[in-house]
Amino acid sequence: MSGLTLNAKIDEQKLLLAEAGLDDGPKDIAVDLGCGPGYQSFALARLGYKTVIAVDASNALLAELEAARADEPIRTVLADLRNFPTCVESGSVNAIICMGDTLTHLDERSDVTKLYRDAYAALAPGGRFVLTFRDLSHEREGLDRFLPVRADERRIMTCFLEYEADHVVVNDLIHVRDGEGWTFEKSRYRKLRLAPAEQAAELERIGFTVDCDRQAGGLHMISARKP
Structure with a gap:
């Protein structure tokens, strides 16, 4: 930086x-x-x-x-x-x-x-x-659970949310340009509401x-x- x-x-x-x-x-x-x-x-x-x-x-x-x-x-x-x-x-x-x-x-x-x-x-x-x-105390519903995170010429990041009583499970979906094609990565983690x-x-x-x-x-x- x-x-x-x-x-x-x-x-x-x-x-x-x-x-x-x-x-x-x-x-x-x-x-x-x-x-x-x-x-x-x-x-x-x-x-x-x-x-x-x-x-x-x-x-x-x-x-x-x-x-x-x-x-x-x-x-x-x-x-x-x-x-x-x-x-x-x-x-x-x-x-x-x-x-x-x-x-x-x-x-x-x-x-x-x-x-x-x-x-x-x-x-x-x-x-x-x-x-x-x-x-994160207010629960999103339906398609509102899918959120764009970042997009540029090399990376597209999206997440979708799953709700539990005390937590939100954040599922990250990442498409990364690899040469002429794309690779797909995914991860998930929990956050407190x-x-x-x-x-x-x-x-x-x-x-x-x-x-x-x-x-x-x-x-x-x-x-x-x-x-």
Whole structure:
């Protein structure tokens, strides 16, 4: 990725995180759960956080982040995001984020609740927990379950959705141009169905104050504060 494209993505996330309240208050430690290539980690650093702990289970994505990192105060950690409490001291963190659609890839709703409780314990008073996720709580029907994902001269990606009580099964169908012909690839995975109102209520039950609860592009964003 070119530096110009990377900086544009970082600036976009910096604005979003500032709108979620992360440009206010102490900025000693921030944690980016499921950091991927680091767009939000860089944004946190540029908002002024002195230490950003970037957690992801992918070596390749962390390597991409490391390659782009110059003197930003970002420390990468190869780990399942559910184990992030081992990386910080309880009550020491000023901001925790879990962005993109990372949250819906957890196995069960109980994993989500545990993550919320762990975030509350890790945050210092006044610290913020910001998350985004895709709202899959409303079931599509019939042909609306078939969704175009991407198409160009080399690749056509389509998915269709199957609904379970707590999950959506995403079936990816991929046609790839191979010389003069096409090859067909397929895969499937499950995502949690998380209703925004239920997630905000769960955070409040744990003790958070929800300050922001709105759409952010194609995702839903919640910003919660530890009193």
